[in-house]
Amino acid sequence: MPSAIHSDSSKLPAWERPAETTHELPWAEIAVIDLSSLDEPGGKEKLAEELRDAVQTTGFFILLRRFSTFHRKKETSPSCDVILEKEITLGTERAKQFQSGEKKVMGTEVLDNVESWNFPKYIPELAHEPHHDFFERFEAEIEDFSKHEYSSKSEDHLRYMIYRPRSESQDALVDNSWSRAHTDFGSLTLLWSQNVAGLQIKTKEGEWKYVPAVDGGIICNVGDAMQFWSAGYLKSTIHRVTRPPPDQDHIHRLGLFYFVRPGNEVDIAPAPSPLLERLGLVKGTQNGEVRKKVTGLQYVRERVRDYHDHTDYEDRRGKTFKVGDLEIEDEAA
Ligand SMILES: O=C(O)CCC(=O)C(=O)O
Numbered sequence: 387m388p389s390a391i392h393s394d395s396s397k398l399p400a401w402e403r404p405a406e407t408t409h410e411l412p413w414a415e416i417a418v419i420d421l422s423s424l425d426e427p428g429g430k431e432k433l434a435e436e437l438r439d440a441v442q443t444t445g446f447f448i449l450l451r452r453f454s455t456f457h458r459k460k461e462t463s464p465s466c467d468v469i470l471e472k473e474i475t476l477g478t479e480r481a482k483q484f485q486s487g488e489k490k491v492m493g494t495e496v497l498d499n500v501e502s503w504n505f506p507k508y509i510p511e512l513a514h515e516p517h518h519d520f521f522e523r524f525e526a527e528i529e530d531f532s533k534h535e536y537s538s539k540s541e542d543h544l545r546y547m548i549y550r551p552r553s554e555s556q557d558a559l560v561d562n563s564w565s566r567a568h569t570d571f572g573s574l575t576l577l578w579s580q581n582v583a584g585l586q587i588k589t590k591e592g593e594w595k596y597v598p599a600v601d602g603g604i605i606c607n608v609g610d611a612m613q614f615w616s617a618g619y620l621k622s623t624i625h626r627v628t629r630p631p632p633d634q635d636h637i638h639r640l641g642l643f644y645f646v647r648p649g650n651e652v653d654i655a656p657a658p659s660p661l662l663e664r665l666g667l668v669k670g671t672q673n674g675e676v677r678k679k680v681t682g683l684q685y686v687r688e689r690v691r692d693y694h695d696h697t698d699y700e701d702r703r704g705k706t707f708k709v710g711d712l713e714i715e716d717e718a719a
């Protein structure tokens with residue numbers, strides 16, 4: 387990938403938020419954690435309870451914060467619409483640099499339809515990573531927004547992503563899969579809610595249910611690292627992206643994500659916790675299992691390598707590989 391890409395965005399069309407689907411889809415029950423009730427009497431306790439339930443059941447929750455007009459004016463973070471608008475314009479113009487259509491899917495001739503741009507932290511140690519000159523003007527905002535232990539080197543990143551529509555016949559050859567079933571590798575994923583349906587979670591009962599759009603919401607999901615640290619108390623739930631319903635299947639589906647990763651040197655072993663001990667999820671430290679240390683960096687890198695670093699996206703359901711002593715399923719069945 388080139389280290390700098392030039393684009394002239396001045397002639398690009400504006401992006402409009404697509405309408406929500408009118409199709410009746412099997413929607414998942416995802417808790418909406420509305421931060422506006424934080425300061426109400428009992429609000430914190432109520433939200434904590436809702437959050438605890440969500441991270442233990444679906445592993446997904448939607449954070450919502452309704453700003454008053456006053457707050458909104460003072461808001462300095464990049465707004466989702468603004469960012470998504472930039473993304474589609476870039477994506478449309480620079481399709482090749484954004485890497486879609488490079489890999490064949492599931493042993494067919496169908497090409498993958500996802501393009502993405504990752505922003506590593508803007509820190510000197512990562513200055514050699516590819517960057518896009520279009521985003522230079524937003525660097526301060528992006529840095530301000532991407533706060534997790536910002537000065538230390540880690541795999542945390544912001545991602546813009548676009549799925550390009552494929553024909554019905556092409557999608558049929560790959561079971562309508564736009565992104566295969568997986569769990570996220572890091573600690574927490576933040577995904578700005580958008581209206582094109584397609585993201586599905588696998589419920590405890592084994593059913594695929596759609597994650598609903600919530601205007602202004604941020605969909606958060608627990609990743610593997612959090613599940614390891616909590617010895618399974620927090621759930622890293624299997625999810626996938628599938629072809630959108632007929633009224634949205636021609637739309638370029640945009641995504642804006644922040645992937646929170648464990649610190650590079652952090653052990654992803656269960657953290658000492660009286661709660662986890664009480665629940666019997668970990669044994670006391672004396673008789674705890676001894677296993678090879680797996681660092682955050684090692685885990686995330688090996689998962690990325692196993693998932694993406696192939697000449698194609700083959701059908702890997704049921705196949706496992708090892709990171710240290712951990713047995714990992716890269717594509718969930
Ligand atoms: O595009 C989406 O809605 C989800 C994609 C996803 O699960 C991922 O990139 O990890």
Ligand SMILES: [Fe+2]
Nearest residue numbers: 568569570625
């Ligand atoms: Fe994911």
